[in-house]
Amino acid sequence: MNQSKQLVGQEAVKYIQDGMKVGLGSGSTVYYMVKALGERVKAEGLNVVAISTSEVTDEWAKEFGIPLTDFSYIQELDIAIDGADEVDDNLQLIKGGGGALFREKVVAAAAKEFIVIVDESKIVSTLGKFPLPVEIVPFGWEVVARKIEKLGGAPKLREKAGEIFVTDNGNYILDCAFEEIHDPVATHEQLIALVGVVETGLFVDMTKKVIVADNGSTKLITK
Numbered sequence: 389m390n391q392s393k394q395l396v397g398q399e400a401v402k403y404i405q406d407g408m409k410v411g412l413g414s415g416s417t418v419y420y421m422v423k424a425l426g427e428r429v430k431a432e433g434l435n436v437v438a439i440s441t442s443e444v445t446d447e448w449a450k451e452f453g454i455p456l457t458d459f460s461y462i463q464e465l466d467i468a469i470d471g472a473d474e475v476d477d478n479l480q481l482i483k484g485g486g487g488a489l490f491r492e493k494v495v496a497a498a499a500k501e502f503i504v505i506v507d508e509s510k511i512v513s514t515l516g517k518f519p520l521p522v523e524i525v526p527f528g529w530e531v532v533a534r535k536i537e538k539l540g541g542a543p544k545l546r547e548k549a550g551e552i553f554v555t556d557n558g559n560y561i562l563d564c565a566f567e568e569i570h571d572p573v574a575t576h577e578q579l580i581a582l583v584g585v586v587e588t589g590l591f592v593d594m595t596k597k598v599i600v601a602d603n604g605s606t607k608l609i610t611k
């Protein structure tokens with residue numbers, strides 16, 4: 389599994405050119421991409437500046453020598469590269485397994501190109517086996533949970549080490565089991581319309597390129 393993540397991470401950084409402004413996603417697959425980018429920065433003197441999607445990725449970027457900036461300096465990125473929890477046949481995604489979905493969506497939306505890197509296990513024909521992460525404000529989260537139940541989901545407040553998980557934005561995550569998500573656009577729209585929902589982990593029509601590990605090699609899926 390780690391070898392697959394490493395392969396797609398290394399493949400993805402080939403899309404990064406000198407002078408680019410780069411969005412760095414979150415998660416264990418992204419770790420290898422950030423490491424590979426750092427190696428290019430060091431070996432080739434590649435001149436890039438990056439915005440990351442989580443405090444953990446910030447640390448990795450610093451560790452591997454990638455200069456970081458923020459949206460007060462630049463509002464458009466040339467490329468963003470991130471992992472995913474599920475990718476369907478139409479390249480619609482579920483993200484947020486690591487709890488960074490809000491910043492990930494902001495960064496992906498700010499990028500001219502958004503490339504997704506996954507191992508084979510993330511490819512599905514229909515989204516929904518992975519419970520959909522939904523970021524919500526803490527106040528009244530119980531109300532939002534009840535409304536999501538009425539929409540057919542089974543929400544579970546995310547915990548970590550016995551405590552409520554709090555995102556980098558100070559919010560909570562509801563992991564919402566839906567049997568199958570056949571219409572990601574409609575599901576996203578229903579959820580985002582609820583007062584208290586900050587963002588959903590459905591990344592709809594955001595990527596045209598997915599790099600997937602494939603038997604010790606990588607494969608590019610395009611739309």
Ligand SMILES: O=C(CO)[C@H](O)[C@H](O)COP(=O)(O)O
Nearest residue numbers: 415416417471484485486488
């Ligand atoms: O969306 C994410 C974090 O919020 C990650 O990209 C997603 O969970 C995949 O992570 P990993 O590469 O560790 O499987």
